[in-house]
Amino acid sequence: SQTIHQWPATLVQPVGSPLSLECTVEGTSNPNLYWYRQAAGRGLQLLFYSVGIGQISSEVPQNLSASRPQDRQFILSSKKLLLSDSGFYLCAWSGTSGSYLEQFFGPGTRLTVL
Amino acid sequence: AQSVTQPDIHITVSEGASLELRCNYSYGATPYLFWYVQSPGQGLQLLLKYFSGDTLVQGIKGFEAEFKRSQSSFNLRKPSVHWSDAAEYFCAVGAGGNKLVFGAGTILRVKS
Numbered sequence: 001s002q003t004i005h006q007w008p009a010t011l012v013q014p015v016g017s018p019l020s021l022e023c024t025v026e027g028t029s030n031p032n033l034y035w036y037r038q039a040a041g042r043g044l045q046l047l048f049y050s051v052g053i054g055q056i057s058s059e060v061p062q063n064l065s066a067s068r069p070q071d072r073q074f075i076l077s078s079k080k081l082l083l084s085d086s087g088f089y090l091c092a093w094s095g096t097s098g099s100y101l102e103q104f105f106g107p108g109t110r111l112t113v114l
Numbered sequence: 115a116q117s118v119t120q121p122d123i124h125i126t127v128s129e130g131a132s133l134e135l136r137c138n139y140s141y142g143a144t145p146y147l148f149w150y151v152q153s154p155g156q157g158l159q160l161l162l163k164y165f166s167g168d169t170l171v172q173g174i175k176g177f178e179a180e181f182k183r184s185q186s187s188f189n190l191r192k193p194s195v196h197w198s199d200a201a202e203y204f205c206a207v208g209a210g211g212n213k214l215v216f217g218a219g220t221i222l223r224v225k226s
Contacts, residue, residue, distance in 0.1 A: 032212050043218040090157055094212060101146050101208040105157035
């Protein structure tokens with residue numbers, strides 16, 4: 001069966017520091033991968049999605065970037081964190097055929113920028 | 115552009131009472147629709163989905179949802195709520211290009 005992992009689970013970082021959040025998927029090949037941010041009371045905002053290695057689409061201009069160095073690895077990064085980057089970050093994957101829109105979510109990373 | 119509206123930010127129901135969470139979508143073609151549930155500090159879990167066919171779909175944990183094209187709605191229902199159902203619920207619509215658009219969510223509180 002497929003599983004999705006995110007780490008770290010929680011992170012407290014000072015303003016101006018770098019960021020690296022990692023997401024990995026097991027049990028599937030060539031998944032579509034997604035990064036979302038969830039701010040308190042504001043639902044889910046799609047940040048990036050990827051349909052293959054090195055293929056990244058950005059949905060919202062911001063202080064963050066994403067990379068997909070391997071088929072089942074998706075990384076969210078920042079060179080200098082802002083206070084507004086605080087939130088709950090969720091990674092998700094979906095298949096590429098059949099019920100390809102159905103997304104499966106990881107447990108999330110709680111990021112607090114101080 | 116596709117959009118999803120969940121009109122109720124919070125809903126409180128008594129344990130054992132019935133539940134209906136509202137979802138309205140905006141989409142030009144036949145939509146792909148989803149309901150997800152999120153417990154505090156956790157990821158999202160898929161409750162049910164509608165792609166085509168029978169407009170009443172059954173999901174996990176005793177939930178069901180009905181697709182009504184004339185009303186652009188996909189409301190989530192449960193006949194008898196349990197305290198463990200307290201969570202946040204998100205409706206989503208397929209937005210093309212392998213993407214989903216989510217509503218803002220409805221927080222369900224269950225009182226004993």
